Amino acid sequence: MGKDILMIVGDFGEDYEIMVPYQTLQTVGHEVDAVCPQKEAGDTIKTAIHDFRGDQTYMESRGHNFELNATMADVTPSDYDALVVPGGRAPEYLRTHDEVIEAVQHFFEADKPVAALCHGPQILAAADVLDGYEMTSYPACRAECEAAGCSWVDGVVTDRNLVTGQAWPDHPEWVAQFMDLLGDEVSHGEPVAADD
Template structure:
């Protein structure tokens, strides 16, 4: 894979790393061996992704043995909205199928609002949900999930700012750090990243 590149001002990198390291340290159960060896995970992003919601679950799953592919609208280098972190999108959704992956992760930030405007992206996510393989989204990530039009009756969480979008799509909104409804995993904000990452790993193991 092409690894995401980090170009973060030193102080921001230190603050972000310290905050997330503290979160994972407070949840020692998320330390892992290579339990996902051979599993394939797609991360779906574009310009304006959230740095921590992308990089930390990606690193956690990679550390667990998963093979990561970053996919998006078009291949290229994209920048987070909240820092100078960049990530390389390796493949377009037009050139991949859900059959190639065991799980899909959709980080938040401003990226999801862009992704959901592209029919090929929405079709890919819809097909992925229909395979019953894990589809995990955090913060604004569920915007892409609800754009598929097949979440009626499902229970989701997300950043509070899109609660109305979720209920208008026919889903039930709950305010909790991680919600697992069948193959859908959702979380709210960066403090939920440890629980979010662990939920992805556990659902992939089962």
């Protein structure tokens, strides 16, 4: 049975980290409401694509216009079964919105599944919910995650209700571990061919 999932996004969130989980979770039957503070259903956010091209850090290119399908001011976090927090540049300012922090705190207080990727854990750190967790993030966010009380590890990790990954190349493992928490049947490893 499909779950109701809240996804908190914002301008210049990482394109792949929004689109891939959004579409994948819908594909297997979940309802995903993508919201952004100060925007309404039907509004769009601008995404960004981050990639390494031989420099010491990533380069940003303009992504797509991503259409929101729900209004943050109208959502009630308790109506949702799980939360997705993508990365990119959006988390650095999304964490300044009280409604974002309160929503994140609800999911941890209620022990509901949360998936955070890349810079997404910046929001979790600001919400003061990481104490005692084993988790990961984009490596440049490690210090603030550790300052929030977590044990930072290298690689995709699930600890209790929280699944974290470092960046969009982690999608296969990160999404699969989140789907496990949601109760979906996920085949890990070799693909399973359909019967002829």
